[in-house]
């Protein structure tokens with residue numbers, strides 16, 4: 001058996017399946033059930049998500065975030081439209097053009113903004129600078145919550161975002177690959193970060209918060225979900241044994257495990273950020289608001305950590321070091337990283 005990856009802060013998708021999701025999978029594995037989503041587990045998981053958001057929304061389960069984002073965006077656009085996103089957005093940098101592909105050409109237009117959050121003035125400029133027929137017509141604003149740089153849009157900031165999208169006639173999509181971490185960190189009801197703040201569609205990440213696989217696409221404006229089931233099927237995203245995508249959601253929603261695990265990951269990141277920034281030569285590059293810690297390290301420290309077997313990313317955003325915590329991160333992991341970094345001091 002290959003050894004488990006130790007010494008990793010690479011990503012929350014390195015972590016395994018949380019016990020509550022595993023238990024729910026196990027319970028769903030009793031006998032036969034109707035396929036393609038017409039099973040009791042899927043109906044219950046959809047209802048659990050409606051309860052979570054305290055509204056009657058349309059819910060679809062797909063295999064991954066790239067599909068969730070790109071199919072959601074495709075359903076909001078025609079091929080001649082454009083989608084505005086931050087230049088560090090996952091849809092722009094890490095989805096291999098899936099949004100453009102599934103929408104048959106809808107163009108992503110990028111804007112800047114500090115710490116991974118879109119600059120509203122730049123959004124407005126991008127939308128209003130042209131109104132002629134040669135420009136891809138702006139149709140959607142997509143933001144990431146928490147952002148790719150581990151920061152959060154506060155409910156107040158979301159209200160400002162919504163004010164702008166409403167004024168400009170844009171739909172609002174949220175890439176919530178780590179949405180649970182945002183809810184836990186901001187400590188507000190999920191409704192305040194979604195439909196109450198004008199969000200039309202949310203990609204709700206399950207994988208990174210402890211599910212084996214799968215994300216939920218949640219349409220708060222139910223009209224926008226028109227024929228979304230066909231879109232999923234055509235894209236190869238309709239699971240035939242759907243109960244094994246949906247039951248794990250039930251497992252983490254029914255006993256609040258989702259937010260407990262997300263809080264744990266956020267707490268780990270906060271601890272790690274505090275201890276790392278106390279080491280000389282280590283500089284925090286973005287505020288640690290969810291479960292990611294971004295630091296600038298001297299090159300010898302990066303090389304030294306890698307030599308000691310540490311796995312972490314240096315390709316996100318500004319190219320500094322990202323240490324990502326998950327539901328499975330423990331104090332020993334944090335201690336071990338901090339100790340190694342201290343020993344690598346010149």
Ligand SMILES: *Cc1c(COP(=O)(O)O)cnc(C)c1O
Pocket residue numbers: 063064065066067069090091144147148175177178207208
């Ligand atoms: C991980 C992630 C996704 C989804 O990625 P998949 O690998 O396609 O599941 C989407 N958006 C963000 C911000 C992510 O971090």
